[in-house]
Amino acid sequence: MFYIDQTTPSFINARDEHYTNVRYVIKKKLLGKRFTEAHPKGLDKRIDEVTGIHSTVAAFLNDETNLKDLLIGTPDVLNQFKKRFISKKAIASIKALIRYDAFIDKSADKTFGFYNGYHLAENLGMQTCIYCNRLYTHTIITENREFIARPTFDHWFPQSSYPLLALSFYNLVPSCNVCNSSIKGASPLALKDIFHPYLRHPDTDKLLSFKFSYTLEDHLAAKSKIISGNEFTNNSIKAMKLKELYSGHLDEIRELIYLKKAYSASYINSLNSILKLTLSTDEIYRLAFGVFLDDEHLSKRPLSKLKKDVLAELGIIP
Structure with a gap:
């Protein structure tokens, strides 16, 4: 959202x-x-x-x-x-x-x-x-x-x-x-209770606030979860069935965990010299992980917020 x-x-x-x-x-x-x-x-x-x-x-x-x-x-x-x-x-x-x-x-x-x-x-x-x-x-x-x-x-x-x-x-x-x-569908929703993409409520407890995370026993058994910052966001997540929808994207989380093992910080930092190109930090991570770093660009690619949040939790991106 x-x-x-x-x-x-x-x-x-x-x-x-x-x-x-x-x-x-x-x-x-x-x-x-x-x-x-x-x-x-x-x-x-x-x-x-x-x-x-x-x-x-x-x-x-x-x-x-x-x-x-x-x-x-x-x-x-x-x-x-x-x-x-x-x-x-x-x-x-x-x-x-x-x-x-x-x-x-x-x-x-x-x-x-x-x-x-x-x-x-x-x-x-x-x-x-x-x-x-x-x-x-x-x-x-x-x-x-x-x-x-x-x-x-x-x-x-x-x-x-x-x-x-x-x-x-x-x-x-x-x-x-x-x-x-x-x-x-045709479900009626109340503006004061549920997220609308064109309406930012003046109350801080009714602003959208959430991040994706995961539960992990091993990287093959990783599962997605969504951490909500307030009740308004929680109601919006429930209304739009985000938890259910994202339960079908476990492979993406497992791949990111695997990449954590494969990509050390030194590897990320050396991508510029390996490719002999001058790349911004955002371009490096987009190349390596297919994810935008800036929030304003997250809507440009599918699953961008999921990937960014999980990569941040893994300590791969700031």
Whole structure:
């Protein structure tokens, strides 16, 4: 589980492009010819007005402040929208205007005017699952713009229960299929109790704090364990089934223990001279163990946090 850095230019661009494109589609579907703004990508794109929209839904989405809060409001803001509309007619209108199925359609020009889930995933650039860090979540788009692969998007607030939030930027968490479908699914979770990658709680006892470790009789019988720093983290680990997921990665721990025997400190320190290259400390350990040292880079490779924590406990890295 990693918090996503929301200060980078790429992240801000991803958020703003999502807002610009999805806002345009919703307004065009609401107002038709009465909405005269140019397409955000400069395209001559026809998007038909949806008729019969519930008046309260139309009034809410036509208010620019409401629409912006809905599309790029923080998780705390979205939490306030969960029960905004409950009547069957209002919900039917929302589902006609806010269509996640169209957003993830590979034929991006069908509804969203050459912007879809692949573009959002590409803009976010998450390389491993933000929840488990076990699997790659690369976005693959060919030079001819053929959509091949991308992470799934977990609706932290399930779209089945809260269709109004189906296209909210901070409710679309890039994740692997296992965490999205098999672990979290449509389970409702409380923001105050469980980790959200876009929300750092102000209370220190509700900040994510954990490390991987192991139990050991001999290196062939090593088992993983996770040490939690507080109850909030412990609840998050339980909700995301991290202990169960990482029980399948015992071989990686056993290999690191074996490498401890094979790689002495002097060997690590002499890698530069052996290879006749000038390498940074981070590059040396990445070469030897396939692990990043800096926390900010851990999400770039699967199992990076597991490996770093175990290597630190073994005394191989500082």
